[in-house]
Structure formats: structure tokens, C-alpha cells
Amino acid sequence: MSRNQELFDRSRQLIPGGVNSPVRAFGGVGGVPRFFQRGAGARVQDADGKSYIDYVCSWGPLLHGHAHPKVLEAVRTAMEKGLSFGAPTGLELEMAELLCELVPSIEQVRLNSSGTEATMSAIRVARGFTGRSRILKFDGCYHGHSDSLLVKAGSGLLTFGQPSSGGVPAELAALTTVVDYNDATAVRAAFAEFGHELAAVIVEPIAGNMNFVLPEAGFLQLLRDLCTEHGTVLIFDEVMTGFRVALGGAQSLYGIRPELTTLGKVIGGGLPIAAFGGRRDIMSCLAPVGSVYQAGTLSGNPVAVSAGLATLRLAQEEGFHMALGEVTHAVTEGIAERGRAAGFPMVAASVGGMFGIFFRNGLPRNLPEVMECDRDTFNRFFHGMLDEGIYLAPSAYEAGFVSAAHGSAEIGETLDAAERVFAHLRTAS
Ligand SMILES: *Cc1c(COP(=O)(O)O)cnc(C)c1O
Numbered sequence: 001m002s003r004n005q006e007l008f009d010r011s012r013q014l015i016p017g018g019v020n021s022p023v024r025a026f027g028g029v030g031g032v033p034r035f036f037q038r039g040a041g042a043r044v045q046d047a048d049g050k051s052y053i054d055y056v057c058s059w060g061p062l063l064h065g066h067a068h069p070k071v072l073e074a075v076r077t078a079m080e081k082g083l084s085f086g087a088p089t090g091l092e093l094e095m096a097e098l099l100c101e102l103v104p105s106i107e108q109v110r111l112n113s114s115g116t117e118a119t120m121s122a123i124r125v126a127r128g129f130t131g132r133s134r135i136l137k138f139d140g141c142y143h144g145h146s147d148s149l150l151v152k153a154g155s156g157l158l159t160f161g162q163p164s165s166g167g168v169p170a171e172l173a174a175l176t177t178v179v180d181y182n183d184a185t186a187v188r189a190a191f192a193e194f195g196h197e198l199a200a201v202i203v204e205p206i207a208g209n210m211n212f213v214l215p216e217a218g219f220l221q222l223l224r225d226l227c228t229e230h231g232t233v234l235i236f237d238e239v240m241t242g243f244r245v246a247l248g249g250a251q252s253l254y255g256i257r258p259e260l261t262t263l264g265k266v267i268g269g270g271l272p273i274a275a276f277g278g279r280r281d282i283m284s285c286l287a288p289v290g291s292v293y294q295a296g297t298l299s300g301n302p303v304a305v306s307a308g309l310a311t312l313r314l315a316q317e318e319g320f321h322m323a324l325g326e327v328t329h330a331v332t333e334g335i336a337e338r339g340r341a342a343g344f345p346m347v348a349a350s351v352g353g354m355f356g357i358f359f360r361n362g363l364p365r366n367l368p369e370v371m372e373c374d375r376d377t378f379n380r381f382f383h384g385m386l387d388e389g390i391y392l393a394p395s396a397y398e399a400g401f402v403s404a405a406h407g408s409a410e411i412g413e414t415l416d417a418a419e420r421v422f423a424h425l426r427t428a429s
Pocket of ligand 1: 115265
């Protein structure tokens with residue numbers, strides 16, 4: 001029996017589903033999840049000693065690949081001085097200064113430990129600032145697992161949202177209105193009906209949790225305009241896109257200034273930190289200045305902040321995102337071209353170090369269109385690539401990630417593998 005199988009069997013006895021976060025369980029693609037024992041640069045090694053080129057990068061944080069020497073050095077230096085104080089440190093100030101410099105819409109920022117906390121807190125402060133309760137989100141956008149955000153559209157346009165998870169009270173979900181991504185008509189209708197009640201609109205400015213969906217021209221501007229008109233707080237959830245699509249996040253690419261921004265993933269470089277920040281008058285509603293409570297024992301942890309600072313400084317090098325984007329484009333377009341040449345309907349899209357590959361004709365513009373992709377073919381492609389030593393996200397509905405450690409060797413190996421896998425799939429089908 002493989003060591004992966006053995007570890008998975010034992011884990012399932014003690015950890016629900018054998019995993020500490022559901023998508024890791026390979027539920028969508030079937031088979032045994034790989035248990036990793038180490039990573040270096042663009043590559044990871046599983047419990048059986050098999051090596052893979054990693055296109056998950058811990059779901060985004062590893063902008064420079066695994067165990068980058070500069071990040072490790074920063075962690076080592078910090079940890080030798082103490083792991084946590086529960087008191088302010090100069091490092092947190094450095095991080096705040098850097099975040100405010102890189103993302104100009106952030107005038108004040110607070111650090112916490114996960115993206116879930118950041119979005120939950122951003123919503124609370126938006127509610128506290130506006131004195132309103134209702135929020136608007138988009139189907140297929142993921143903003144962590146807090147109660148108000150695990151909500152799907154009810155039946156019929158603009159009915160109250162319904163819990164998308166057990167354990168979420170229907171009364172709470174009813175305060176979240178859910179519409180399709182890129183659906184300008186539904187957004188206008190929602191504002192016409194509830195505009196005066198909306199505390200916040202929360203959106204992934206490039207959606208990375210329903211595979212990868214780009215905002216259409218004018219969509220983010222429409223949100224900006226309607227929020228301004230109705231006194232609603234616009235929250236850009238850049239937990240995934242922040243520092244990954246561009247140094248200033250997706251907001252810098254589209255030229256939109258949200259009131260609040262949430263960050264996570266890359267800002268910890270692989271250790272747990274996240275942040276939310278934005279307009280000074282809104283952030284001033286937070287305790288201890290204002291009445292909106294938010295706190296965290298390990299918030300601004302010095303080791304995590306040090307890893308994040310080293311990660312962000314490496315990303316500040318001239319041309320960093322341009323180079324990352326070129327590698328990502330070469331890999332993803334190369335895969336899609338080989339797929340089409342083998343007769344599969346396929347498209348790819350990417351921005352910076354984030355990408356989507358779809359087994360369908362044409363890029364999807366919302367969740368229903370993402371769901372139209374050919375999942376069976378994706379699953380067979382996924383397992384073929386896995387056998388070839390290429391680790392893609394184990395789900396047709398997740399984005400993929402490239403790091404600065406991925407280069408021409410990885411592009412070449414990946415495309416050669418894809419060519420063999422497509423040839424095999426074509427003969428098999
Ligand atoms: C990952 C993610 C989150 C949640 O972050 P966690 O650190 O997993 O809690 C929130 N929003 C977006 C857009 C994400 O991609």
C-alpha cells in the first residue's frame with residue numbers, strides 16, 4: 001500500500017474526512033490525496049517520495065515557491081527573538097506602512113490570522129459604520145467560512161439568501177443577498193430594491209474560487225458607482241488576488257478604489273496572517289477607538305509578519321509580476337493549445353500568477369457557466385497529470401497558481417506531460 005493511502009486511512013479515523021480543509025480530500029476528483037513531506041521552489045515531494053511540479057502553491061500564498069531562502073531567513077531571525085508577545089511590535093508597523101504604500105486605498109489596516117477573519121471583520125465594520133445590516137455578495141465568490149458569507153441565492157431573483165452550509169441560521173443568511181457575478185441587471189435590481197439597506201457589497205475583483213472568472217468591462221465600475229450613490233461600503237476581497245495579480249492588487253489593474261480591502265494568503269508567505277483595511281473614517285469605528293469589536297491573540301504575530309514582509313519585498317523587484325505573468329501565460333495557454341489540438345474544447349486565462357483552465361468553449365463569466373465545463377474530462381486530465389508528476393488543484397472549480405520559482409524547465413516538463421496525457425485521453429475516449 002502506498003504511504004499516502006496509509007496516512008489517509010489513518011487520518012480519516014481521527015480527522016473528519018482525513019483533512020483539515022475540505023478540498024484537500026480529493027472529493028471532486030476521486031482517489032487518494034497526496035500527503036506532502038517537503039517542498040523546494042516549484043516542486044513538492046509526497047509521502048512516497050514522488051516529486052511534483054506544484055500548481056497549487058498552498059492555494060496561493062507561496063508567491064516565491066516553497067522554502068524560499070530569504071523568507072526562511074526572515075522567519076528564523078524573527079523566531080529566535082520570541083514567537084509571540086500579545087503586545088505591539090515594530091514589525092506590525094512596518095507591515096502596516098508597506099500595505100498602505102502598496103495599496104493606496106488602504107489608509108488604515110488591521111492584521112489578523114486568516115482570510116475568513118479578515119472578511120468577517122470587514123463586514124462587521126461596514127455594518128457598524130453604516131448602521132445597516134444587509135450585504136450583497138456574488139454566487140461563486142468565496143469569502144471564507146463565516147456565517148453571513150456561507151450563503152447562496154434563494155429560489156427566484158432577489159429573494160432572501162439561503163445557507164449554503166449546515167449550521168448557518170436561515171435568519172442570518174436572509175440578510176445576505178446573492179446575485180450572479182458579472183450580472184449588471186441583477187446588481188441594479190438589488191440596489192433598486194435594497195440600496196438604502198445595504199451595508200456592504202463584497203466581491204472578488206477577479207474571482208478565484210469558482211475556478212477563475214474575470215470581471216467584465218464596467219462590472220466593477222458599476223459596483224463602485226452604485227455603492228457611492230447609496231452610501232454602501234464596497235469591499236474588495238483580495239485575499240487571493242492581493243500581490244498575486246499585481247503589486248497593488250486587482251484594484252490597481254482595474255483602477256477602482258474600494259472603501260475596504262481584505263488581504264491574506266500572499267501577505268503571510270505561507271504563515272497565517274491576513275489583513276483588512278481601507279478608509280480611515282471606517283477603520284476608526286474599530287475598538288479601541290470605536291464601538292466595533294474585533295481582536296485576536298495571535299494577530300500580527302511577529303514570525304508570520306516577518307515571513308510576509310520578506311515575501312512582499314521580494315515581489316517589489318522591478319518587473320516581478322510581468323515575469324510571473326509570462327510564465328503563467330506560457331504554461332496555461334500551452335496546456336489549452338495542446339488540449340484543443342487533441343480535440344478537446346478548452347480555454348485558459350490568467351493574470352499575474354493566477355490562472356484558470358476550462359474544459360469548455362469560451363471563458364465562463366459566472367458560476368452557472370463554470371459549472372458547464374466537462375468535469376469528467378478534467379478529472380481524467382487531473383489524474384493523468386498527477387501520474388506525470390504535475391500537481392494541479394484537485395477540483396475543476398479551483399484556480400491554479402504559479403510562483404516565481406517556476407521557470408522554463410517547469411514549463412517544458414508541464415507541457416510535455418500535458419501532451420502525453422491528452423494523447424492518452426484521446427485514445428481512451
Ligand atoms: C482563501 C480565501 C478566503 C479565506 O481565507 P482563509 O485564510 O482560508 O480563511 C477569503 N476570500 C478569498 C477571496 C479567498 O480566496
